[in-house]
Amino acid sequence: MDINMLNKKAVEVRIGIIEAIHNAGSGHPGGSLSSADITTALYFDIMNIDPKNPGMKGRDKCIFSKGHAGPAQLAAMALRGYFPIGEFTGTLRRIDSRFQGHPNIKIPGIEMSTGSLGQGFSAAGGMAMANKLDNDPGKIFAVLGDGELQEGLVWEAAMSAAHYKLDNLIAIVDHNGLQIDGRNDDVMTVNPIGEKFESFGWNYTVIDGHDMIAIHDALTMAKESKGKPMCIVAETIKGKGVSFMENQAGWHGKAPDDEQYARAMAELNAAKAALK
Amino acid sequence: MADKIATRQAYGEALVEIGKNNSNLVVMDADLSGSTKTSMFAKEFPERFFNMGIAEQNMYGAAAGLAISGKVVCASTFAIFAACKSFEIIRNSIGYTGANVKICASHAGITVGEDGASHQTFEDIALMRTIPGMTVVNPSDATATKKLLKQIVEMEGPCYFRIGRAAVPVFYSEDDEITLGKGKLIKEGSDVTIIATGIMVNEAYEAAGVLETEGISVRLIDIHTIKPIDSGIVIKAARETGAIVTAEEHSVIGGLGDAVAQVVVKNAPCPVAMVGQQDTFGESGKPDDLKKKYHMTSEDIIEAVRNIVRER
Incomplete structure (x- = not known):
């Protein structure tokens, strides 16, 4: 793995997120930015995929169960070559665009339509079951939000994944600690996350979700998991990479105005230049 | 028309038959496999059967995956937990994606009987009809259940397949042609048309016999596929008989009656009366007693036909 390249790609993913949400005039920058490093690692380091053949047999699949952070996934996919980045950043959330407000299965490479929390994770379990039936070596990576863990469906899915020994299913929880109405701890406590999954029959590990080496190591270990599904609790910062968005619940679902956009881009471009 | 078989029993048998030729068929259940009869498939093909426990929402989410x-995938539980409890998962993960999931829901309607109102579902057809691309099927007997299940498994896309708990007369023979999406003309008639679905087809058939003796010529149509509805057969009936009585083991709000009325109002306006659950919850009791109390018997159909003919 090339750490410098991955870190640079992660900045480019963040630039794509900000471009697209600014152009759209709406969207969810906070949770997209917090999951940008995880997403970059999946698409540029870990997953066995072919953008030229999105339906490739035996491929790994990434399901953004926290569908509101879809711009992170779409930006990574565009940079990986699934579709032109300009089409994504220029038409996200616009009428007649294939780039909907939340991930849509009609886009080649998007494996599941998500947006209603918990459902992507549940479907990911079904995909892992199908791969077991077919002896398909592909792994299923489900990216969840921490607030999403308040959905009962998540725990139904977690229970069945352990019951059916879905060691080909990997859950990555983007634990940025914030949700629309404020801190998880104020709205509805989700901690301890790893221990909850463990008590449901999963393995888990906790990592710094912005440390590319830690992400690489955890995902590589998760791919080798035997007999149990694996949960990676990624400790992240909501809005990561844009100073004024960091750790602000208010940036969960709000687009930057022109002035804020310019500041965000200046910061991200500087970060990119520093990685040269 | 001698034997009585529950449509759920026919469903279980049909799953096994289909599973023998179609290795791609996966069956799921939510701890009710003995009641929904998916246990028959589970016994025959254990590797392709998944019991998801008492977690219907995850069953339908995983079915989508x-x-x-x-x-x-044929994923079964009681109608109340399928259509009602899991509605939004079905809507987004199955309907919106167009996933090839057959929601095979048993124990619909008043004939659930003793379990009472918490389990008697009168809202499922209404809910499922509103999902774009969802095919909605309610077979009338064991023969129709088998014939239609084969067709919906072959069809690509989501489908709601409604089956019942109680043993009901086997109405059709093996030779009867029953085609998904096509209304079945059971009996010609010129004064009035009864359009029935599910177990009410048999009630309607009995009603038609009585009405004939009173000199009322009744046309009888089985609409097993409620969505997409066979508009042609409904419009023809409206034009040629000038009055329609619908009969369903479901709320008169949003079910077969509404589906027929929509076709009639747009194309060939005529009086429509609806026999079904009249916007009320059910209660515990024996299925036959409940059918009487909640007005879903051949007597109620006869009454509705007499009224509509008299008032015309």
Whole structure:
């Protein structure tokens, strides 16, 4: 793995997120930015995929169960070559665009339509079951939000994944600690996350979700998991990479105005230049 | 028309028959496999059966994942937990994605009987009809159940398949042609048309016999596929008989009656009366007693026909 390249790609993913949400005039920058490093690692380091053949047999699949952070996934996919980045950043959330407000299965490479929390994770379990039936070596990576863990469906899915020994299913929880109405701890406590999954029959590990080496190591270990599904609790910062968005619940679902956009881009471009 | 068989029993047998030729068929249940009869498939093909426990929402979410991965999935539980409890998962993960999942829901309607109002579902057809791309099927007997299940498994896309708990007369013979999406003309008639679905087809058939003796010529149509509805057969009936009585083991709000009325109002306006659950919850009791109390018997159909003919 090339750490410098991955870190640079992660900045480019963040630039794509900000471009697209600014152009759209709406969207969810906070949770997209917090999951940008995880997403970059999946698409540029870990997953066995072919953008030229999105339906490739035996491929790994990434399901953004926290569908509101879809711009992170779409930006990574565009940079990986699934579709032109300009089409994504220029038409996200616009009428007649294939780039909907939340991930849509009609886009080649998007494996599941998500947006209603918990459902992507549940479907990911079904995909892992199908791969077991077919002896398909592909792994299923489900990216969840921490607030999403308040959905009962998540725990139904977690229970069945352990019951059916879905060691080909990997859950990555983007634990940025914030949700629309404020801190998880104020709205509805989700901690301890790893221990909850463990008590449901999963393995888990906790990592710094912005440390590319830690992400690489955890995902590589998760791919080798035997007999149990694996949960990676990624400790992240909501809005990561844009100073004024960091750790602000208010940036969960709000687009930057022109002035804020310019500041965000200046910061991200500087970060990119520093990685040269 | 001698034997009585529950449509759920026919469903279980049909799953096994289909499973023998279609290795792509996966069956799921939520701890009710003995009641929904998916246990028959589970016994025959254990590797392709998944009991998801008492977690219906995850069953339908996972069913979507299996289907999007290339499987055809029949996922069963009681109608109340399928259509009602899991509605939004079905809407987004199955309907919106067009996943090839067959939601095979048993124990619908008043004939659930003793379990009472918490389990008697009168809202499922209404809910499922509103989902774009969802095919909605309510077979009338064991023969129709088998014939239609084969067709919906072959069809690509989501489907709601409604089956019942109680043993009901086997109405059709093996030779009867029953085609998905096509209304079945059971009997010609010129004064009035009864359009029935599910177990009410048999009630309607008995009603038609009585009405004939009173000199009322009744046309009888089985609409097993409520969505997409066979508009042609409904419009023809409206034009040629000038009055329609619908009969369903479901709320008169949003079910077969509404589906027929929509076709009639747009194309050939005529009086329509609806026999079904009259916007009320059910209660515990024996299925036959409940059918009487909640007005879903051949007597109620006869009454509705007499009224509509008299008032015309």
